[in-house]
Amino acid sequence: MTMRSSDMVLAAMLAASVAVGATWVASAWRVRAEQPEVLRRAALVEQLGLTDLALFTEARYTRHPSQSDRHAAFQDHPFALEHFPSGSVLPPRRQP
Amino acid sequence: MIRLSQVKKAFNQGRHNEFWALRGVDLHLELGGVTVFRGPSGSGKTTLLTMVGCLARPSSGRISLGGRDISALPERFLTDIRRSTFGFVFQSFNLLKGITALENVMIPAYPLGGDHGALKRRALALLERLEMADKAQSLAEWLSGGEAQRVAIARALINDPQVVIADEPTANLDSERSAQFLDIVAGLKRDGKTVLMTSHDPLVAEAPVVDRVVGLRDGLIDGGG
Amino acid sequence: MSGWFSRQRSLLDFAVSSLARRKGKTLGLLAVYGLIVFVLASAMLFSHALRHEAKQVLAGTPEVLVQRLIAGRHDLIPDTHLAAIRAIRGVKSAQGRLWGYLFDPAAAANYTLMVPPADAPAAGQAVIGAGVAAVRDAAIGDVMSFRAHDGALVSFTIQAIIEPESALVSADLFLVAEADYRRLFGIPDGRFTDIVVTVRNPREVRTVAEKIDAALPDTRIILRDEIRRTYESVFDWREGMVLLLLSGAVLAFFIFAWEKASGLSAEERREIGILKAVGWETADVIALKSLEGLVVSLAAFLLGYLLAWLHVFQWGAPLFEPVLKGWSVLYPDFRLTPHVDELQVATLFFFTVFPYTLANVVPIWRAATVDPDQVMR
Numbered sequence: 264m265t266m267r268s269s270d271m272v273l274a275a276m277l278a279a280s281v282a283v284g285a286t287w288v289a290s291a292w293r294v295r296a297e298q299p300e301v302l303r304r305a306a307l308v309e310q311l312g313l314t315d316l317a318l319f320t321e322a323r324y325t326r327h328p329s330q331s332d333r334h335a336a337f338q339d340h341p342f343a344l345e346h347f348p349s350g351s352v353l354p355p356r357r358q359p
Numbered sequence: 360m361i362r363l364s365q366v367k368k369a370f371n372q373g374r375h376n377e378f379w380a381l382r383g384v385d386l387h388l389e390l391g392g393v394t395v396f397r398g399p400s401g402s403g404k405t406t407l408l409t410m411v412g413c414l415a416r417p418s419s420g421r422i423s424l425g426g427r428d429i430s431a432l433p434e435r436f437l438t439d440i441r442r443s444t445f446g447f448v449f450q451s452f453n454l455l456k457g458i459t460a461l462e463n464v465m466i467p468a469y470p471l472g473g474d475h476g477a478l479k480r481r482a483l484a485l486l487e488r489l490e491m492a493d494k495a496q497s498l499a500e501w502l503s504g505g506e507a508q509r510v511a512i513a514r515a516l517i518n519d520p521q522v523v524i525a526d527e528p529t530a531n532l533d534s535e536r537s538a539q540f541l542d543i544v545a546g547l548k549r550d551g552k553t554v555l556m557t558s559h560d561p562l563v564a565e566a567p568v569v570d571r572v573v574g575l576r577d578g579l580i581d582g583g584g
Numbered sequence: 585m586s587g588w589f590s591r592q593r594s595l596l597d598f599a600v601s602s603l604a605r606r607k608g609k610t611l612g613l614l615a616v617y618g619l620i621v622f623v624l625a626s627a628m629l630f631s632h633a634l635r636h637e638a639k640q641v642l643a644g645t646p647e648v649l650v651q652r653l654i655a656g657r658h659d660l661i662p663d664t665h666l667a668a669i670r671a672i673r674g675v676k677s678a679q680g681r682l683w684g685y686l687f688d689p690a691a692a693a694n695y696t697l698m699v700p701p702a703d704a705p706a707a708g709q710a711v712i713g714a715g716v717a718a719v720r721d722a723a724i725g726d727v728m729s730f731r732a733h734d735g736a737l738v739s740f741t742i743q744a745i746i747e748p749e750s751a752l753v754s755a756d757l758f759l760v761a762e763a764d765y766r767r768l769f770g771i772p773d774g775r776f777t778d779i780v781v782t783v784r785n786p787r788e789v790r791t792v793a794e795k796i797d798a799a800l801p802d803t804r805i806i807l808r809d810e811i812r813r814t815y816e817s818v819f820d821w822r823e824g825m826v827l828l829l830l831s832g833a834v835l836a837f838f839i840f841a842w843e844k845a846s847g848l849s850a851e852e853r854r855e856i857g858i859l860k861a862v863g864w865e866t867a868d869v870i871a872l873k874s875l876e877g878l879v880v881s882l883a884a885f886l887l888g889y890l891l892a893w894l895h896v897f898q899w900g901a902p903l904f905e906p907v908l909k910g911w912s913v914l915y916p917d918f919r920l921t922p923h924v925d926e927l928q929v930a931t932l933f934f935f936t937v938f939p940y941t942l943a944n945v946v947p948i949w950r951a952a953t954v955d956p957d958q959v960m961r
Binding site: 289305 | 593594596597600601604637638640641642643644645646649651681685693694696698700701702713715746747749750751752753754755756757759778780806810811814815818879882883886887889890893894897907908910911912913914915916921922923924
Binding site: 466468514 | 594595859864865866867
C-alpha cells in the first residue's frame with residue numbers, strides 16, 4: 264500500500280471532476296454540431312405549419328396541448344380523472 | 360518543573376452529588392526522574408494526573424509549568440501545551456479501533472501537518488524500539504494487552520514530549536509484562552524524560568527505577584518521598 | 585501554505601480511514617445519495633433541454649390560429665369565416681387547414697393526419713413520419729389502407745418517409761392530398777379544421793386577434809406566443825410526476841442530514857474524546873468531520889451528475905420513457921441536444937454538498953465540551 268488513502272481519494276475525485284468537465288465540453292461541441300439538425304426541424308415546423316412536438320401521442324389533447332382548451336381533458340366525461348401519464352407532466356394551458 | 364498550589368477539583372459542583380476529588384494539593388515536581396503517585400482508589404491520583412497533564416482545569420488553585428501559569432489558559436493553548444509537552448498512556452490504552460497500530464501511533468501528529476513520510480518513519484522507529492515493528496500493520500483490536508500498551512506508549516512518544524504520564528500502567532499486565540514495562544520506563548528515564556505514574560501495585564512503587572513516591576489519600580497529599 | 589495542505593491531507597487520510605472503518609454504511613450512503621442526485625439531475629437536465637428544444641423548434645409556428653367551438657368542443661370552421669377573416673384590415677393572408685387524428689387498428693396507434701399547406705402529395709400517395717413507418721414496418725412503395733367514414737377502403741401508397749432526425753415533431757404525421765383527406769373523413773368542401781392567419785405587422789397581432797374575435801364570436805384564437813408558452817412549463821416542478829420526484833428526493837436528503845446531525849453514537853463520542861486527549865483541538869475534529877461529509881457528498885454529486893448526463897444526453901433518457909410514452913404506441917426516437925443550465929447545476933451542487941457536510945459537523949459543536957479527561961476513566 265504505497266499510495267496514501269488521501270491520494271487515492273483525491274485522484275478519484277479529480278478523475279470524476281475531469282469526467283464532469285468532459286460533459287461540459289461534449290455539450291458545447293454537440294450543441295454546435297447539432298444546430299443544423301435543429302434548424303431543419305424548425306424549418307419543417309414552419310413549412311408544415313406544425314404547432315406541437317409529437318411527444319405524447321396518447322390522446323388528442325396530449326398530442327396537441329397548445330391547441331386544446333381546458334375542456335379538452337374532460338371531453339369524455341365531466342369528472343374524468345387524468346389517466347394519461349403525460350397529462351401529469353404538462354400543465355393546463357394558462358389563459359393569456 | 361511543575362508546581363501545584365492549593366489545587367482543588369470538584370465534580371458535579373453545586374449539585375447534590377458534588378464530589379471533591381482534590382482538596383488542596385501542594386506539589387512541586389522536578390523534571391527528569393520517575394515519580395509514582397500511590398494511594399487507594401478514590402484518593403484522587405488520576406484526577407491529579409489529569410490536572411498536571413493539562414487534560415482538565417482545577418476548580419481552584421494554581422498550576423504552573425516551567426514558571427508559566429497554565430491553570431487559566433484557553434482551550435487552544437492548553438491543547439498546544441498538552442500536545443508538545445505531555446504524552447499520555449491511559450489505563451485502558453484507548454487505541455482507536457479499526458485502524459492499524461502504526462496509524463494509531465501517528466494520529467497525535469496529524470493536525471500538525473508536516474512531512475507524512477518522516478512521521479511514518481518516526482512512528483516505525485518508535486514501534487521498533489518497543490519491539491512492535493512486526494505488528495505495525497495489525498489492526499488495534501487484534502493486539503494483546505501487552506502489545507496494545509506498547510502501541511499506546513509509542514503513541515504517547517510520537518511528538519517527543521518532555522513528560523510521559525501513565526495511569527495504572529501495570530493494572531492489566533502479568534508480572535513478566537510489568538517487568539518489561541518498567542524496563543521501558545528505565546529507557547525513557549535514560550532519554551531524559553520525566554515519567555509520572557499512578558499505581559497501587561507495590562511492584563511499581565518499590566521498583567528501583569522509581570525516584571520518588573507521593574502518597575495520596577482523600578484528595579490530599581499523605582506524606583511524601 | 586504547504587503546511588496547510590499537508591495538514592489537510594493528513595486529516596483526509598484519517599477521514600477516509602474513518603469512513604472505511606464503516607465500509608458498508610459509507611458505500612450504502614454513497615449509493616443512495618448518488619442515486620438521488622442521479623434522478624434529480626436527470627429530470628433537471630431533461631426538462632431544461634426539452635424546453636430549449638421546443639423554444640427553438642417552434643419558433644416558426646403559425647402566427648394566428650382560429651378554431652371554431654360549439655358547446656365547448658372543437659368543430660369544423662366554414663369558409664364564410666375564412667372570407668370574413670380575409671376582409672379584416674391587417675391580415676396578410678388566411679388559409680384553411682385540414683388536420684385530424686386517425687386511429688390505425690393495425691398498429692393500435694394514433695396518427696396525426698394532415699394536408700400540408702404546400703406541396704401536398706399526389707392523390708393516393710402519402711408521406712409518413714418515421715414513427716409511423718417504424719410501427720407499421722413500412723417502406724416506400726408499401727400500401728396502407730384505412731376505412732373511410734362510410735366504411736369504404738381508402739388506400740395510400742407511401743411516397744416518402746420524413747427524415748428520422750425530425751422525429752420529435754413529425755413522428756406520427758401522415759400527410760395526404762386534400763381530396764383524399766376529405767374522402768377519408770367525409771368532410772365536405774368549404775369546411776376546414778381551423779384557419780391559419782398571417783399578419784402584416786407582427787406588432788399588430790393582438791389587435792388583429794381582437795378584431796377576429798369581435799367579427800366571429802364562436803371562435804377561439806390561439807397566438808404563436810401561447811403555443812410557445814405551452815412548452816415553457818413542461819416538466820415544471822408543480823406537475824404531478826415531478827412534484828412526487830422532488831418531494832421524495834428532498835425527503836431523502838432531509839433524512840440523511842437529520843441522521844447525521846442528530847448526534848454522535850457512543851463509539852464516535854469515545855473516538856473524539858481520544859482524539860482530544862492525544863492533542864487534537866476542537867477545530868481539528870471539526871475539520872475532520874467536514875472532510876468526511878465532503879468526501880461522501882462530493883462523490884455522490886459527481887457520480888450522480890455524470891450518470892445523469894449520460895442517461896439523458898447519451899442514452900436518450902430511457903428511464904423517463906415510460907412516463908412520456910404513457911399509453912401511446914408511437915414514441916419519437918430522439919436524442920436531445922445537450923443544453924445545460926449552469927445555474928441549475930450549481931444549485932444542485934450546493935444543495936447536495938453543503939447541507940450534508942454541515943450536518944456532519946453540527947453534532948461536534950454540541951459535543952465540543954467532551955472533556956478529554958473523561959477518557960481517563
